Amino acid sequence: MHTLNIGILAHVDAGKTSLTERLLFDSGAIDRLGSVDAGDTRTDDGEIERRRGITIRSAVAAFTAGDAQINLIDTPGHSDFIAEVERALEVLDGAVLLLSAVEGVQAQTRVLMRTLRRLRLPTLVFVNKIDRAGARDEDLLDDIRRRLTPYAVPLTRVTDIGTPDARVLAHPLDEEAAGTLAEVDTAVLAALVDGPAPTGQDLRAALAAHTADGTVHPVFFGSALGGQGVTDLVEGLVRLIPRPGARGPGEPREGTVFAVRPGAGGERRVYLRLHEGEVTNRQSLTFLRRESDGRTVEVAARVTGLGVVGRPGDGTLTPGNIAELRGLAAVRVGDRLGQATEHTPQFAAPTLEALVHARHPAQAAPLRSALLALADQDPLLHARPAANGGTALLLYGEVQKEVLAATLVEDFGIEADFAPSRVRFLERPTGSGEAVEEMPWHERTRHWATIGLRVEPGPRGSGGVFTYETELGALPRAFHQAIEDTVHATLLGGPHGREVTDYRVTLIRSGFCAPISTAGDFRGLTPLVLRRALERAGTRVYEPYHAFEAELPLDALAPVTAQLASYGAEFRETTGGRTGWLITGDLPARRVRDVELRLPGLTHGEGVWWSRPSGDRALR
Structure with missing residues (x-):
């Protein structure tokens, strides 16, 4: 049996956790469907995740399909936790990009797809919620091709979309699919131009080849809650995501730590994806860590507990699989077995800084220790001493701050007060x-x-x-x-x-x-x-910027662009003009909140705004 490590990525509330529950239930891995609303899902196992109904930390669950074990990595959808998504990308064999058939392509969806395409990671698109009022199919396919990927090939179609009677049927590889494949496959193009016409087998082979190289993106329709179309998605994963290559357990060990989570009694659980070699219980390991100054630091550790995901009782971690390891107190996210590599971040670093103080002075030292422990789980959570006994934190957004405050109370018994966030200049x-x-x-x-x-x-x-x-x-x-x-x-x-x-x-x-x-x-x-x-x-001050996207009604283009220009925005592209406008550009981070407050009034409540950190620029 081979293993596929698949990430489920999407904007918030698209249904990632619900899809994970459905996949586990339909495969027999669990005997009851959990509910996000009820707070009893398998992957959102933290109390804060259950209470808020959002995924905060990447979680792993497994099921079998035919001769494949599929490890599902359910990642956060909220942009405040984009660092967790970045960690998951390093260990995936393929991905499922989830869309809502009602909300359609969101700004966060576009960011994720751009990253997946840049990494050439095999990706299937699953359009969820087809049984909800307002669901779309053909119009949404056009949006996918225009805003996500021009090489989208639907493999299923829907009848009675937008109603409880919505059903999913197979969609054959027709002339439209052949035309899409011809744009990336010279053999298919030659067959269409010179004949004879490509056969179904030719098209299936081309689809598999270009899904594997991250060029073409098969599209499946369905409903995570109702179960429609999920079987087709699973078959697509097994058929279209290539098996990871590995030389075998006799080779030198190579692996990546992509998650660290607290366990019972405060013991840390380390999630390791193994690429080569093997790891067994009670084994001494040496992890390598690349420091910011280029030095490689060795971190020695001994495994005191090992559980291979999806394989209870298996005490040996083999290539392609993921294990939960215990006893590795000094290991951090990003540490590697075999060789340390330069990590190129796929998403920009956080641009907000907030000061945090212990509400009770006696907890000042425990607060700093707790924040350092949380930083081991998230290397982009930078904590450093500040004046008056406080600690300065780098953050992506206010939701992340709220979650940190709750985590400190529930996991460490520490009440902390956070000062208002401010934009971090350098x-x-x-x-x-x-x-x-x-x-x-x-x-x-x-x-x-x-x-x-x-x-x-x-x-x-x-x-x-x-x-x-x-x-x-x-x-x-x-x-x-x-x-x-x-x-x-x-x-x-x-x-x-x-x-x-x-x-x-x-x-x-x-x-x-x-x-x-x-x-x-x-x-x-x-x-x-x-x-x-x-x-x-000499030094120069740099100001953080956000890349932004704004979807506007037709009559709002002039007032919104004028307001953005007054805030120092630099425009990259303006598209649309038939039913609305899409504006993209870059804006000083200190002005983002101003835009968010002004946009509803300028667009009569119809504007949609999204932004994310995108580096910094020298102050003029």
Whole structure:
């Protein structure tokens, strides 16, 4: 039996969790359908997920179909938890992109499909809720081809759509499908032009080949709640998603940690997708972690419990499968067996920052420990010390903040107060600058230490990197650590009052006087030298931007574009004109909330707005 790891992706409320429940129920993996409304679904097992009716953490459930075991990875739909989706993408063999036949193509759906196409991940499209009033089929297919992928091939069709009597029938590969396949397959094109016409077998082979390479996207209609069309979707997964290649259990181990979740008694559960080799219980493993400065760190751990997803009692994790591992307290999301690789984020980093304080002062230290534990589960949840005993957090949105507050109470017993979120500006060095302060001690520095530092720009996304040109061992280890820690702490506030990022600081000179010098001398002198070097290097402030999409009624184009322009928007594309307009562009993140408040009035409540972080730009 081979294994397929399939992700279910969609905008919020499209029915991902309901589809997961239906797939598990129809296959016999569970004996009762769970309900999002009732809060008894299998994958949303957290109390907060059940209460809110949304998926927050990627979850894994398995069922069998023929000779295949399918591991379903149910991912969040809310844009505040896009980091969870990113983690899941790294371990998938294929995906199901879910749409609602009523709401149609949403802005979040477009973002997900663009990412899936960029990764060339085999993806099937499932149009859900065909039995709901307002459901569409042909018009929605046109929207899919226009806004998601031009190479959509329907494999099922619907009768009585939009009614409780909606039924799904097979849709043959007809001339329209042949024309779509001809755009990406030269053999089909030649057969259509020169003859003889391609056979059904030719079209099925072309469909399978170009689904596998991520070019063509088969479309299935159905209802997760009613069960219509779900069997066709499963058959499509088994037939069209290629089996993952693996050299076998005798090869060196390679795998990826894509989720970490708390377990009973506080024990962490680590989810590992294995690509090569094998892992057994009680085995000692070495994970590799790529740090922001390019260093590779080894994390040693010993497995104290192993459960292969979908295979109870199997104590050996083999290639292509996922296991829940216990005993790996130091392992984090993104750690790898075999080799550490550079991770290219598929989604932009968060742009909001919020300060959090423990409501009760005695819980200040436990709060920081809890936030660090949560950061192990989500590497994009950055937490750092702030003034007055608080902690600064990077966030995607207000819903994420609300969920964090509830998690702190329910999982850690800590009540926390969050300050209003603010947009996070950054500074980056613009050039290179050096500064040196020499011993002996004198009135100006009052420190028995010699420190020379060079500041220069680092690659985009590298964060802060500290390196040495001095000979290692020339200073006691405690002095070296004091300099490095102080460098990073000092650069949390640059000359313009913003956090400095993407920098490279190099220690170019050092010295001490034994036994007089202490680590405190180096902690005290480092900020003085660093600020002087940074001033000589120069910095520039960068403002975060959001990519936006706005769907507008016909008569709202002029007032909305005028308002967006006044907020500093840069327009990329304006399309439509028959029934409405779609505007895309980029907008300073600090203006997003203003637009959200003004848009209903400018569009008589008919406008639809969506935005997401899209990097930053230098302030003019």
